[in-house]
Amino acid sequence: MKTRFLIGFIAIGLVFPLHSISQTLPSGQSIANKTHTRDEGVSLSRKLTMELKDKRGKIRIRETTSFRKYFGEEKRLVIFYLTPKSVMGTAFLTYDYPDASLDDDQWLYMPALRKTRRISAANRGDYFLGTDLTYEDIKLETRINRDDYTYKTIGKEQVDGHECFVIEGLPKSKEIAKELGYSKTKLWVDATLWMLRKADNWDVAGNYLKTIEIKDIKKIQGIWTYHKIYVKNHKTNHETIFRIDEVDYQTEINDDAFTKEALVNGL
Template sequence: MKTILLIVMFAIFLNPFAGISQELMNGQLIAQKTNDRNEGVSLKRDLIMELKDKRGKTRVRKTVALRKYFGKEKRLVIFYKTPTSVKGTAFLTFDYPDATKDDDQWLYLPALRKTRRISAANRGDYFLGTDLTYEDIKLETKISNNDYNYKTMGREKIDGHDCYVIEAIPKDASIEKELGYSKAKFWIDSQIWMMRKSESWDTAGNFLKTVKVSDIKKVQNIWTIHHINVVNHKTKHQTTFKFENNDYDAALGDDYFTKEALVDGL
């Protein structure tokens, strides 16, 4: 009996997840936990985007991003400040908690003096020259609860952090077409429930993108991402997102999160 007990204890030492029920290992539950983590009620931050093409030419875009929860509904707005060619551009998204209701997204282009609605069918389009899609921007490294069927593949370490590895397959052909992905893999930190890495494949099954998330640390007692790097293996283009001056205590009026505010700017 003592020998069996020692073997079990040794197995648990080698595998810290031993003894956890299979339900806790379920990929859908892991995805849900990324959505349940504390994000505060509001957030103001500077977002710097560095876009690098396959020849190494780099463009830098500076923006201010605001986020606020209206009950369970999340609203995100991004205002472009520099360079002059994109100054005044603004993006707004309403992320509804009702899975049966399509989220609303709008893009204001000052050169056209027009606010354009982004339909659900276009959510897989790339966001203003970056390597993330409109859907990726809206999710902010969370994992969709509704678009994929998940399967837990195992556990791996990313930068020394224990992560669950889950595979995601779109639930049907229409969702696959909308998202632009036929498959994805996510590495989810098992302690703080934030994505540390993802890989995705295009609708033809070709390896498409790698996303790496780093410099995650607490700001005002909330785990906060400060750096995301995205590499598009098909185009050899990459985008780096840097988040600075994160402030969860900023007083953000409701008027910032309207279509009218896109035109008026900050």
């Protein structure tokens, strides 16, 4: 009898702490929400260099200038392509609305066509101008999509020596999965900074698709800022590296930079 009692006590002792630990982890939805409350400043200007590497090792470099500004809770982001000549003048603009019932507005200006095209919600899972990030990925940056997925917290792990909450997200419908291009996502969110540090994504057929890694996070003018994004597409063996330089949160940006007219007229 004493032996049975001891074994039972040990079993309870082993199980109960694990259960208690799991109860202390924040919910996946609360973690996603937290990434939207992080201080990002009111405005931001930066240089963004994109390095595209195909499966044969051929590398293409694209240089851009990017501006971001908050209008209340609404975030606007614009990217102007500077080099190479083949894409110079291309520009992208997005309005990220806080109201989840509204579709965000996104426009792409292609100088060769002399036309500004609106990116519909159905196309937000398309890849952004030859990179391995989608239009939705570009809009979110290091935030988590808080409206289109059902999340659950599955544990804590370290990424590059930093403690992260690990959450898994499933699209709320097949239609949303098709729009986003993902059937599942696994996310590592810094438990202190509430920034995404890593993401694994699966395509709509359930195949392991790509990995996104956020690197070189440091404070600029008092705000935690990432300086490198590495993306690997496991199906195509294509890679994209985004390098961020000349970050400035203090210089005021004219509201006119975030208009469709600015896309056409350029900087």
